[in-house]
Amino acid sequence: MPSPVGVAGEAAPQAAVRGPNWDNRFTVLILFLPPALLLFTLFVVLPIGEAAWYSGFNWNGFGRPTHWIGFDNYRFVLETRAFWLALRNNGLIIVVSLAVQLPLALTLALMLADKFRGAVALRMLFFMPYILAEIATGLIFSFVYDGDYGLVASIWRTFGAEPPHLLASTDTAMLAVLIVIVWKYFGFHMMLFIAALQSLDKSLVEAARIDGATRSQALRHVVIPLLYPTIRLSVFFAVVGSLQLFDLVMPLTRGGPADSSNTMVSFLYNNGISRMRVGYGSAIGVILFAICVIFAFTYKRWFMRDE
Amino acid sequence: MSNAETTSAPLDPAVPFKAVFLAIVAIFVLVPLLATLLGGFKSLGELRVNPFGLPQHWEWRNYADILFSGRYWQLLRNSLIISTLTVTLTLIVASMAAFTFAHIRFFGSSMLLSYLTLGLLFPAATAVLPLFIKVRDLGLLDTYFGVALPQVAFSLAMSVLLLRRFFKDIPHELLEAALVDGCSYIKFFRYVTLPLSRPILATVGTITFVNSWNAYLLPLVMLNTDALYPWPLGIMVYQGEYSSEWHLILAFITLTILPTIILFLLAQKHIVAGLTAGAVKG
Secondary structure (H helix, E strand, C coil): CCCCCCCCCCHHHHHHCCCCHHHHHHHHHHHHHHHHHHHHHHHHHHHHHHHHHCCCCCCCCCCCCCCCCHHHHHHHHHHCCHHHHHHHHHHHHHHHHHHHHHHHHHHHHHCCCCCCCHHHHHHHHHHHHHHHCCCHHHHHHHHHHHCCHHHHHHHHHHHHCCCCCHHHHCCCCCHHHHHHHHHHHHHHHHHHHHHHHHHCCCCHHHHHHHCCCCCCHHHHHHHHHHHHHHHHHHHHHHHHHHCCCCCCCCHHCCCCCCCCCCCCCHHHHHHHHCCCCCCHHHHHHHHHHHHHHHHHHHHHHHHCCCC | CCHHHHHCCCCCCHHHHHHHHHHHHHHHHHHHHHHHHHHCCCCCHHHHHHHCCCCCCCCCCHHHHHHHHHHHHHHHHHHHHHHHHHHHHHHHHHHHHHHHHHHHCCCCCCHHHHCCCCCCHHHHHHHHHHHHHHHCCCCCCHHHHHHHHHHHHHHHHHHHHHHHHHHHHHCHHHHHHHCCCCCHHHHHHHHHHHHHHHHHHHHHHHHHHHHHHHHHHHHHHCCHHHHHHHHHHHHHHHHHHCCCCCCHHHHHHHHHHHHHHHHHHHCHHHHHHHHHEEECCC
């Protein structure tokens, strides 16, 4: 806090009340804070509020919204089969993240957290898909899955089978997308775990070993519990990531065929944005917003209270 | 760092299993990338019969044609302009706000900070339609700023939090001494805080850059003119035009992800630190 020996002597009487350097600090307050607040309010907060407002209208985005229809847009959204498919797909992404990606990332982290020749190179290799643009990743895999030229087709042909068009079938499109998601994101979660493992107090593990715990016992009863905060964080990222997944889906399937691989955001794009149905699209946006906020708050309250 | 020597027992039976497992994952990651790189060197006919192996005839023309076309460079230029605008503005605006939150106590300070961190709760996609209308009403549709400004706004929350945490760790005595000597807060910010904060500025800058460089949805909604498209939009257009001429598309993909991979190899430390930041609580 400001020292009692101030330089406020010559300033207005008020300065004495507000402490030394008040003018100085006031200048900073006036100059430094508004740009951030203004940008954030204008482009983040207001649009969310406006989405709630627009969602009450039947509006194509031109002129001003005048045709008020109340909550009908929400009803239309909830009556759309594609919406529930998208929601189910987001659920599937979360399940795969928890059941496949997280154990994979954790296993790899435990293998690569220790230093040995090649460990750093492997870490970087596994992290690399994460920094590639989702669009590029999606295009790469639409080649991998291509029924005529792709890698999968070539493997099928060596066994003399007719190559499948994985992305063109409602049965396999979402599965194909899920594999790409694991490919792209496991490295990120692995890095989270590696960072946590490296800041872990090694003496606890050593103490357990000295007390006669086997390697796997030490892992199960000491290391993993110490990683719980990171596991919770990793789950949090997986869920939030699934809720905003879009770029990856577009080059692969555009949400199709027959909406079978839509995520919430690609559903929003296909039904609201690309057709400029502002009211309908805003209603989807508000629902997605509500899901995100409710999830974030309940998750933080239930699982991340100590952080 | 990790003092692993203690745990490496000689001739662990798990070692071969571990090696096989790591090899499988490495192949899983590498094969699609290598097939993309090599596919760009093949003819379409060869790609069909030999998508995995090395090309029998190296078709340098696929790559050369793209590199000597104005199109590729224009896409990279647009991406670079948008990303640079976004990074510069984010660093300036976020570091000023973070400095205020770190060093100045005022009524409502913690409230305003939590207001900003609301931005972490939801993705830009939720409000993209109203955002489009806002950008249109501001006359910024189909301009670089129409993409960059919303990107800055959405990267503020994370950036301010990371910067503030770092700024707070700069010894307070330093600030007090400077103030007693008649240095203003603004001068302190400019000549002490910023130079001392290079690592975190690099980290925040890198995250923002990677996000902006790879972004698809915002430019897709805000830009209509091909000449302004950043590369993720451009490559989708390209793919639409050459729909099944995969050898060309693969060459194009390789060339567009090349800058990212080079940046990654040069700035690994900052990228890993930045993209996993917020995870490791300091």
